[in-house]
Amino acid sequence: MSFTVLIPARLASTRLPRKPLADLAGKPMVVRVAERAQRSAARAVVVATDEAEIVAACAAHGVQAVLTRADHATGSDRLAEACEQLGLDGRDLVVNVQGDEPLIDPALIDACAEVLQLSNDCVMSTAAHELREVEEFTNPNVVKVVLDGASRALYFSRAPLPWWRDGFAGGVHSLPSPAPLRHIGIYGYHAGFLRRFPTLPPSPLETVESLEQLRVLWHGERIAVHVTQNAPGPGVDTPEDLERVRAMLHSGA
Numbered sequence: 001m002s003f004t005v006l007i008p009a010r011l012a013s014t015r016l017p018r019k020p021l022a023d024l025a026g027k028p029m030v031v032r033v034a035e036r037a038q039r040s041a042a043r044a045v046v047v048a049t050d051e052a053e054i055v056a057a058c059a060a061h062g063v064q065a066v067l068t069r070a071d072h073a074t075g076s077d078r079l080a081e082a083c084e085q086l087g088l089d090g091r092d093l094v095v096n097v098q099g100d101e102p103l104i105d106p107a108l109i110d111a112c113a114e115v116l117q118l119s120n121d122c123v124m125s126t127a128a129h130e131l132r133e134v135e136e137f138t139n140p141n142v143v144k145v146v147l148d149g150a151s152r153a154l155y156f157s158r159a160p161l162p163w164w165r166d167g168f169a170g171g172v173h174s175l176p177s178p179a180p181l182r183h184i185g186i187y188g189y190h191a192g193f194l195r196r197f198p199t200l201p202p203s204p205l206e207t208v209e210s211l212e213q214l215r216v217l218w219h220g221e222r223i224a225v226h227v228t229q230n231a232p233g234p235g236v237d238t239p240e241d242l243e244r245v246r247a248m249l250h251s252g253a
Contacts (some may be wrong), residue, residue, distance in 0.1 A: 002092035003113040003188070005042040006082050007033055008075040009049040011161055015238050020054055020099050027061060027250045029236060030054060032102035032249075037104035041113075042095065048082035052184040074212065077198045083191045090192025093117060098185055102245055103233025108186060111226045115151075116188040119224035122152065124216055125188035127226045128181040138172055142227065143183040143211060145225060153223040156183055156211050181225075184232050187213070193221070 009020040009030045016022065020030035027035075030047055037045045047058050047065040050072070058065040066085045072078040078095055088094065095113050097104060108127060116125035129147050136142045140158040148154050155161070162176055189197075203218030205211075216223055236242050 001041060001093075001110075001114055001117055002043050003041075003095055003117075003124065004038065004086070004088065005037040005038065005045040005095050005097050005109060006079050007045070007047045007099050008078050009047050009051070009054050009092050010078075011051050011054070016236065019236065020049070020051075020059055021110065022236070024102055024242075026248060028054075028057045028079070029102050030099050031058060031061045031063055033097060033099055033104065034058070034061075036102065036104050036106060037109060039095050040095075040109040044086075046082065046086065047099070048078050050078070054059065058200045070105040070246050074198070076212065079189075079196045080198050083195055088191035090190065090195075092191040094189045094191050094194055096187040096189065098235065100236040101186075101233070102236065103248065104186070105230065105232065106225075108184070108228060108230075111228065112186050112188045115224045116190070119222075122222040122224040123190055123193040124211070124213070124221070125224040125226065127184040127228055129184060129228050129231050130179040131175060132179070133173055134175060135153075137175055137180055143185075143191040145179065145181050145183040146210065147225055147227075151225050151227065153213075153217065153225050155217065156207055156209070156213055158211070181227065182231075184228070185235075186232075188224075 003129050011018050013019040021028045024032045034045050050070040055065045066082050068078050068081045093113050112125050137160045144161045146154045146161050203215045206214040
């Protein structure tokens with residue numbers, strides 16, 4: 001299996017400004033993410049950014065980076081340009097690892113690439129794990145995914161899915177069975193589809209849910225889903241998240 005990891009990174013972040021360059025045990029966060037990704041089976045790990053400062057920080061730590069245009073509307077647009085710069089073939093596999101996941105499991109990266117390689121009817125792959133807490137099931141910031149019998153995504157939603165017929169009668173005090181699945185924000189692509197994705201018109205469902213992956217389903221394409229038994233390590237969205245991850249790295253996580 002041969003694939004490339006692309007890590008989008010930008011300095012503009014409303015909740016944690018300059019997040020990719022935040023110090024984590026002596027290294028910028030984006031470098032920590034790249035180093036975790038380098039433990040996977042990827043043939044290359046590349047940061048895609050519109051900031052020369054991020055390119056320089058990566059170079060200082062031996063991490064490959066490409067400088068993209070600054071006018072991209074989404075991370076997917078940025079990765080599409082990175083595919084062009086790297087000369088990736090249409091069937092080449094790409095795994096998009098978010099730049100704020102410094103504790104991502106390298107095995108999850110491999111699994112995301114492998115499930116796409118084995119799914120000839122899919123243009124994308126992603127991952128999910130079973131939810132165990134009612135609070136997560138009802139939290140709109142926790143994205144849920146429902147699958148068909150072949151582990152292809154049927155729908156992604158911020159709403160609690162699946163839902164009991166009489167679920168509103170007495171409130172939510174337990175989880176449905178089988179357990180609902182939480183979507184993990186890692187994506188595999190064929191490079192050709194990644195370059196095509198920004199040309200697809202946004203879908204109404206994508207707009208309502210604020211979930212870009214719904215554009216793929218809306219346009220009739222399929223997404224393979226790897227279900228893992230392990231919840232992912234914590235990402236970094238806020239200053240509190242940053243301190244939590246710093247403490248975990250200090251303790252040897």
